[in-house]
Amino acid sequence: MNSLQKKIYSVIKAIVEIDDFENYYTEHSISYGLRNYVAKYSLSKDEYLITEDALHYLNNNNLLNEGCLRRGIKNSKKNDKKNNGFTYEHPIPSKIITDEIVKNRKLPNKIIEILNWADLIVIVTKNEDKCLQRIGLQSRMPNGWKYLTDSQFERYKIAGLLTKPFQKIKMYGSIVR
16 A cells, blocks of 8 residues: 555545445445545556556557556547557456445455455556456446455456456556546
8 A cells, every 4th residue: 555545545434434424325426436536546556457458559659658657648638549549447346346345334444455455457458448348347246256255357357358467567647537
């Protein structure tokens, strides 16, 4: 957990500790806001995972700076045509992580365990992302999947995106969601 992640964790913890938060969470604006903090927790990591195809795409389009990727390049106007070719993907969708945090909101150590276990971002090509859409796993985990027990990459296994191990890539710059 880096220093920014520590701050984001503190914000998440403060939000879910609000009395009667379970009822607040039923409001879309509140649940959406909390999901954004949960997503930003992992997006603020110093390293992401990347598929071979995504790394190939970044290299071919000269989007790396000394082997590192600036987070904001994904939404940069300078790279308007190029930025449509990749995305930052949470192996466990943010809604799943957030729901688990809310269920365990009175247990700060469990919240840390939940966040740390899901603290992964994978850079995938838009075509790889479409594989998840085609099988109906863009924003959910497979039926029967269990938090802290089953693989964080279960959706990728089913979609055929785990044919080779992911590589790591250093990230810098402001968080982009």
